[in-house]
Amino acid sequence: MRKTTNLPISPARSTARGKRRTAATAGAAVAAAALLATAVTTGQAGAATTSTTTTTSDAKALGLGAKEKLVVKDVVRDADGTVHTRYDRTYDGLPVLGGDLIVHKSASGTVKGVTKAVKATLAVPSTTAKVTPATAERAAVKRAQADDSRRAAADGAPRKVIWAATSKPVLAYETVVGGVQKDGTPNQLHVITDANTGAKLYEYQGIKTGSGDSQYSGKVDLGTTKEGSGYTLTDADRGGHRTTDLKGAESGEGAAFTDDDDTWGSGAPDDPQTAAVDAHYGAALTWDYYKNVHGRDGIAGDGKGAYSRVHFGHDYVNAFWDDSCFCMTYGDGQGDKAPLTSIDVAAHEMTHGVTSATANLQYSGESGGLNEATSDIFAAAVEFNAKNDSDPGDYLVGEKIDINGDGTPLRYMDKPSKDGASADNWSDSVGDLDVHYSSGVANHFFYLLSEGSGAKEVGGVQYDSPTADGSKVEGIGRDKAEKIWFKALTTYFTSTTDYHAAREATLKAASDLYGADSAEYKGVDSAWAGVNVKP
Known part of the structure; x- marks a missing residue:
């Protein structure tokens, strides 16, 4: 049973669609006498x-x-x-x-x-628009209304931009349309309109739909702060990350959770603190993973915490990341009994923030699939890294929250098509899929790179991963695969990277980390071939 239409952790029908775009990579050395001397204040790799x-x-x-x-x-x-x-x-x-x-x-x-991101020379005949901002705004709002958005209205006047994500730069307007999507998720539809003709050039969705007793992870330790006579869910050791209570509201920062004895939740969903425990714990695990494994101090790399909002709306079967508030938001699920606050959901949502702060992969077409897959990949990585007996690591997405209503996970990384919609392998039409389906190509690649093809058991879970051409792929291990993907994301992916550019980027990352003649480099090449992404 699928209830959502814009869930970053589940298959969906997104309003944002796009054709495959080629993200150009220029690797030739540039002869330059002086570039900006930027101070880098950390010596850790990846920070x-x-x-x-x-x-x-x-x-x-x-x-x-x-x-x-x-x-x-x-x-x-x-x-x-x-x-x-x-x-x-x-x-x-x-x-x-x-x-x-x-x-x-x-x-x-x-x-x-x-x-x-693009090779095209950046030039437009004029920066004077022929179309008025009001005309662009009306067209954008109509586009949102056509997708059954409620209360659709522009969030401020359209801003004039240069649209350069395709081969020819164009003077354009970017209009952000607010309101509410048809499943109850806040709307942030970005519509790019040609400023000279009024034609729609592109669109994407800005909302990226991912000690206490928790519902999913058992008894856990929490970072809290003493305030007055009690405690709040504010984690001073992790940039001041806090978790707040929306109490069914659909806007605002939410109220602080407080507790007199610093013992939180009961493990039952009818205790409002329980969802907060899961969300706060998942945020801490994600922070620790990025810092300890990749040397990244916080989501934006600046040592500052984000925040989590729980109890969004009622019967809201969704979770989402919002760049504008730099926050994660969680619904309580069907009947307000199954909050979407498991470890992998929390890690998925926070990873959207990491992607935004680095490659900023456009949330449509192949780049959107890579954006979603990045969140799935690091959700699995965080879950494995957590070593929590109540929610052990696996290559399944959302297996704890039971959105489908039959105990099955939302997505399968070993064979994505098992969910009935995701792509196992690349084709020239994969960019036309919703980003939660096109992500299957990268999820499958990551599984093959980590574990290899064929039938096997990992952590008590049975997997059987095929390849596009029937070839056998030998895995290099999940730890190395994670490092290669993070390296590619933070140093070689751009906003328009597609699957073929992602192949080149991960090969460069493998070469940087392990050498061009290494087994790891060859493993990356083999895993991409296994999902039909070839030179």
Whole structure:
């Protein structure tokens, strides 16, 4: 029984659809005398700091036009001193959507290469629009209404942008339409409209639909803070991450949970604290995983916590990440008896935040499938890393929350098509699928890379993973597969990366980590071939 239409952890019919786009990767060395000297304050591999410095020197050094500027978004330093600086771009003062790029520099400052979202020269005839903002706004609102959104209205005036995610840059408007999607999820439909013709160029959904007694994980330790005569669910050891109670509301930050004796929940869903225990615990596990395994200090890499809101609405069978509040939100499920707060759901939602802060994969088409798969991949990784006896690690997604009503999980990483809709392998039409279905290609790749093909048992769960061409794939181990995917996400993926570009990015990541002649590199190549992603 499928109740949701925009759930990031379950199959759905999304409003955002897109054709396959080729994310171009430029790896040639760039001869540049001086690029921005960005301070990186951590020595841990994979850790990151960010800056909002805008610079023209980098743009000139990279051969960009005089009207272009680069804004530092994220910086990652490898163990060998290599620095990967991710930039957003502006043109004549306008944001460039799809114009992001990454500069890779050696420890000595030599530019080793540049990864670009698009190769196209960034130029438009004029930044004066022929279509009025009001016209673009009306068209965007009508688009949301056509998807049965309720109370659809623009969240502010359309902003003028350069749309560069396709081969030809276009002057455009970006309109964000709010309201409520038909399943009760808040709406953040981004509609890109040609500012000269009024034609819709693209659209995507901004809402990415993922000691106490918990419902799913048993008795767990929690990070809390003494306030007044009691305690709150505020985790000072993890950037001040907090968990709040919406009490059935569908907006706002929610009220603080308080407890006099610092013993939370009962394990039963009718205790309001129980869902909070699961959500708070899952957030802590996710924070610890990224920090201890990948050296990333918090979701945005800045040491600051996000926050979790539980008890959203009533009978709301969904969970979602929202960049605008930098928060996770959880419904209580059918009959308000099955909160969507299991470990893998919490990790899935927080990982949307990591993706947003790094590659910012567009939430439509193949890049959207990679976005969803990234959340599934690290949800599994966090679950395995947690070593919780009540919810042991597996390659199943959402197996605890029983959204289907028959005890089956939402998704299967060893053979995604077992859910009835997800793609096992790549085809030239996979980008037309909803992102929760197209994610199957990357989920299958990750399983093959970790465990290999064929029948086997992992942690007491039986799997049987096929390959597209019948070939045998030998796994390299989950720990190495996680590191390769994280490396690719944070240093080589861009906003428009598709499956073929993801193959190249993960091969580069494997080469960086283990060498171009390594078994790990060959394993990546073999696993991609196993899902029909080939050169």
